[in-house]
Amino acid sequence: MNDRELIVKALSCYKPGKTKTEALLNDLLGKCSDKPFVNNFCCGIIRSLPAIDIVIAKLSGAREKKTSPQLWAVLRCGVFDIIYRPRQEIYAAVNEWVKLAGGKKQRGFANAVLRTVIRAIECRSGESPLSSNFLPVSGSLGCIFKQDIFSSPENAPSEYLSQVYSLLEWLVSGWIKKFGLEKTLSVCRASNRKPGLYLRPNKTLTTPEKLLEMLREDGAAAKRIGDIIALEKAGRPVEKLPGYNEGLFCVQDITAFEAGLFVNPSPGQTILDLCSAPGTKSSHLAELMQGAGEVIATDINPARLEKARENKQRLRLENITILEYEKAFEYAANRQIDAVLLDVPCSNSGVLSKRLDMRYRLTPEGIDKLNSQQYDIIKTVLRRLPAVKKLFYSTCSVEKSENYEILHKLLCELDRGEIRRAKLTLPSDVSFGRDGGYIAEFTL
Known part of the structure; x- marks a missing residue:
């Protein structure tokens, strides 16, 4: 054929x-x-x-x-x-x-x-x-x-x-x-745009300038947007690009990249990434910590953690500890956790250009179920790690019911805490385009 x-x-x-x-x-x-x-x-x-x-x-x-x-x-x-x-x-x-x-x-x-x-x-x-x-x-x-x-x-x-x-x-x-x-x-x-392809340089091993030069020498059409490389034309699969096997970069959209900057972890801190698979945000947090401190990465689906393990090894990030869900809670309970990142399952309404199936599968009832799941994930963390006072809540949705309303409901129920800052990014088709998403910091 x-x-x-x-x-x-x-x-x-x-x-x-x-x-x-x-x-x-x-x-x-x-x-x-x-x-x-x-x-x-x-x-x-x-x-x-x-x-x-x-x-x-x-x-x-x-x-x-x-x-x-x-x-x-x-x-x-x-x-x-x-x-x-x-x-x-x-x-x-x-x-x-x-x-x-x-x-x-x-x-x-x-x-x-x-x-x-x-x-x-x-x-x-x-x-x-x-x-x-x-x-x-x-x-x-x-x-x-x-x-x-x-x-x-x-x-x-x-x-x-x-x-x-x-x-x-x-x-x-x-x-x-x-x-x-x-x-x-x-x-x-x-x-409805063709999704842009962005590479996040692994700053523990290279710089944006060096990575851009390497890609251009290989014949790729690429440009720098801040610390991210926008790959306009590669001529080959990402896995075949120079620097991939050496761990010099990771594929990540600008909006997801900015979520790591929003968390802004310091070297020496301990961060729990509870919904980490496939490990892209975990690896970014580990890079931002310059190899010092620890990112505890887990996911309720153990099969999805395999990709996180591959990323950790390829990117040569020794300050990531990948554990199955129950073991991660046990491990975290014996440590001082500076912050928890909850990149929860969501409707993907901010990334419909990529999630082709979701544009036809979404229902109001389905979002209601997601809301319950999102709320339960936060409550589980608060119940099992009561000493945690700073949390970051993240989705790739632009629906208010999955973002602000979840946190507002939680804080009203607890009658304490506050949303210290939040950022909603709508998907854009300007220039190379970017995904939509939401991230908020809330404290208890």
């Missing part, structure tokens, strides 16, 4: 909210020849499925339930190529996908649908105010149709934004209420 055939086969089996995208991609990338193309194409389609399906249904009348999975996958691929890859020669792209539709009848149907979509387009990549005939693709650029396709952004803004950005309407509606329309539009754009 060629790469396009593999893509169609994989997407024929894809069910939003049910299929595990990571497993699907791992299987696909193990078989294909052009891994960057296949990965970017599949991730792009999965991010944009609802918008693509609306275009197909509105312009052709075709419905997924009445179409074979293979044929529907071909239609999705063709429409994605037409709309989301405007630099591609349009008819050549269509012809390549039509060939994969099946028999003569199916090929004829696919050809008719895709050419109908082409005829309905005024401009494949143009600027326009938000309107019911405009599908944003990248920033302010998008596909302009000759007729209305989506709901009215003036009369139904949450419905329109959820359609064109392929996000859940209840989620978008909540953002509009919390952040206003302009900021919500920015969050929607950021949730």
